[in-house]
Amino acid sequence: MKRVTFILFLFAVIYSCRDSSPEILSKEYSLNGTWQFLASNEIDSKGILEASYAKWDTIQIPGNWDTRDRYSEYVGKGYYQKSFELPRSWNGKQVRLKFDAVYETAKVWLNGNLLGKHVGGYTPFEFNITDKIDFKNRNSVIVMADNTYKRGAWWAWGGISRNVSLIANEDVRIVYHHITSEPDFKTNKVNFIVKYKVENNGDTKALAKINSKIEGVHTDSLSIQIEAKSTSVSYLKFKKDLSDVKLWHFNSPNLYELNSSILVSDIEVDSATDKFGIRKFEARGEQFFLNNEAVKMNGVNRVHDHPKYGNTEPYHLVKKDMFDIKYNLGCNFSRLMHAPLSKNLLKLCDSIGFLVVEEIPVWGDDDQQSFPNNPQTKQWLKEMIERDFNHPSVVAWSVGNELRNTGNDWKTKALTKDQYGYVNSMLDYVDELDTTRLKTYVTITSYRKGKIGTEPYEKVDFISMNSYGKAPELAKKTNKKFPGKPIFISEIGIGQIGPAPDAVLSDALVDYLQELKDLSYITGVSIWSYNDYRSNYRGTPESGFREWGIVDERRNQKKAYHQLKEVYKEW
Numbered sequence: 001m002k003r004v005t006f007i008l009f010l011f012a013v014i015y016s017c018r019d020s021s022p023e024i025l026s027k028e029y030s031l032n033g034t035w036q037f038l039a040s041n042e043i044d045s046k047g048i049l050e051a052s053y054a055k056w057d058t059i060q061i062p063g064n065w066d067t068r069d070r071y072s073e074y075v076g077k078g079y080y081q082k083s084f085e086l087p088r089s090w091n092g093k094q095v096r097l098k099f100d101a102v103y104e105t106a107k108v109w110l111n112g113n114l115l116g117k118h119v120g121g122y123t124p125f126e127f128n129i130t131d132k133i134d135f136k137n138r139n140s141v142i143v144m145a146d147n148t149y150k151r152g153a154w155w156a157w158g159g160i161s162r163n164v165s166l167i168a169n170e171d172v173r174i175v176y177h178h179i180t181s182e183p184d185f186k187t188n189k190v191n192f193i194v195k196y197k198v199e200n201n202g203d204t205k206a207l208a209k210i211n212s213k214i215e216g217v218h219t220d221s222l223s224i225q226i227e228a229k230s231t232s233v234s235y236l237k238f239k240k241d242l243s244d245v246k247l248w249h250f251n252s253p254n255l256y257e258l259n260s261s262i263l264v265s266d267i268e269v270d271s272a273t274d275k276f277g278i279r280k281f282e283a284r285g286e287q288f289f290l291n292n293e294a295v296k297m298n299g300v301n302r303v304h305d306h307p308k309y310g311n312t313e314p315y316h317l318v319k320k321d322m323f324d325i326k327y328n329l330g331c332n333f334s335r336l337m338h339a340p341l342s343k344n345l346l347k348l349c350d351s352i353g354f355l356v357v358e359e360i361p362v363w364g365d366d367d368q369q370s371f372p373n374n375p376q377t378k379q380w381l382k383e384m385i386e387r388d389f390n391h392p393s394v395v396a397w398s399v400g401n402e403l404r405n406t407g408n409d410w411k412t413k414a415l416t417k418d419q420y421g422y423v424n425s426m427l428d429y430v431d432e433l434d435t436t437r438l439k440t441y442v443t444i445t446s447y448r449k450g451k452i453g454t455e456p457y458e459k460v461d462f463i464s465m466n467s468y469g470k471a472p473e474l475a476k477k478t479n480k481k482f483p484g485k486p487i488f489i490s491e492i493g494i495g496q497i498g499p500a501p502d503a504v505l506s507d508a509l510v511d512y513l514q515e516l517k518d519l520s521y522i523t524g525v526s527i528w529s530y531n532d533y534r535s536n537y538r539g540t541p542e543s544g545f546r547e548w549g550i551v552d553e554r555r556n557q558k559k560a561y562h563q564l565k566e567v568y569k570e571w
Helices: 002-020 045-049 315-328 343-352 375-388 417-433 471-481 507-517 559-569
Strands: 028-030 033-039 057-061 077-084 094-099 105-110 113-119 125-128 139-146 164-169 172-184 189-200 206-214 218-226 230-241 256-264 267-276 281-284 287-290 293-295 355-359 394-401 438-443 463-467 487-492 522-527
Touching: 045 139, 057 077, 094 105, 105 125, 113 125, 172 206, 172 256, 172 267, 189 206, 189 218, 189 256, 206 230, 218 230, 281 438, 287 522, 315 343, 343 355, 375 394, 375 417, 394 417, 417 438, 438 487, 463 471, 471 487, 471 507, 487 507, 507 522, 507 559
Parallel strands: 355 394, 394 438, 438 463, 463 487, 487 522
Antiparallel strands: 028 164, 033 057, 033 077, 077 139, 094 125, 094 164, 105 113, 105 139, 172 189, 189 230, 206 218, 206 256, 256 267, 281 287, 287 293
């Protein structure tokens, strides 16, 4: 009996140590949790590196500082510090520090060394820290997040808003595997292409083998050679009968899983897993087609905003919102937000069959990013597309929203020469990154002074237009000036909806929605917006929330919610 008790005690000790020690088998180690925090626009880099961090405030990561009362109006630089030890088993590995998103400009130091800077508040970035970490002592990471940069009417939530992690790999690793699986309805085949980007951080050339498996569909492999300190891109291509697979559709979002592993000297050194769907979404003439069937689809825009969570997007909130939008309101298509969406939201859209247009945050008449071949916006597009390539819910990329010339005379609104050059050059760049999805740009100038030669008509696959009055008339004008392409009303409204619970859609807006339904070239509409959201944009009520939602900022339904539900039943 004593021996059994001892064994049970020993097992409990081992199990407890396994949970609490950083000696983990996983190659990823989360740095989420409690960090030290300082909000200051006065301290300099030298002062930050020499600071007494224990005297700072504490804050939870991921999160936004402006969800807390004491920092609710703070704009500028927030400094974060965390100490950590690395698993001893990681010694000799390639170690990277990854941030899923920091708003908006970030600088990162490790053990007093500046790792680098990243600009862009919604896309991931990382640093290889192999030569800067200390395996014998605790390490200190410091992050500066600056939320001064602002676009649009949504709140510029500051801070480390998505996950932070340490990742260990061997010298050779899979950077990404991108899968294209496009049905050909003439040949009744599915054309598969798997693109592998592989990195070799070693000092010698590596000969490797990639094994690829889609359960129940295909197993394959290829051999590659990667030079020292370099990356390599390789492809696997194969075909399958259309009858042997299940397609992804908003009514039946069937998902497959791609599993890849890479071996060096017959030893597995890295692996990757992603879910994907087999579907074809295209624009033909003035209609959308999903899997060879014409479709009209509706939606609501959803702002990544909540008084308690900011834009950190906890899964329970994402699930509640998207289930409501999809199953209660009957929506299935939208450009949800003017910025790259969170990964957990996209995974949910994949699983429930909600189609998404993703967009980078370039917006308005004063956006300094809107000039041709802008390297900053190219970076945003690249980071977004590389991260989200495998999501079947993402069917199009948008390069901006509502660019126009300055001035108060809305009748004369048109794209400036630089804005027109920006849109065209970014659409070209999207083609370099992904030819499998549609391209668009959201316009409010096409039905004003826009014309062929000043609007990016030739290069977009469909026209996205916003309208806050006379939408059917403006849609007809746009179709007449720019015929032969589908038109999606990516935002529609008439002024503010108003506060909960009694705010309603105006009679005019309901009439517009019903009239748009009968226009053959209108592929769908999307109300702005699903939820009220925090803002300091002009016209915001004293509450601090723009009341444009059919639910309020805490998701309490308005009468407008039930009106929209009835209208969408008729589409």
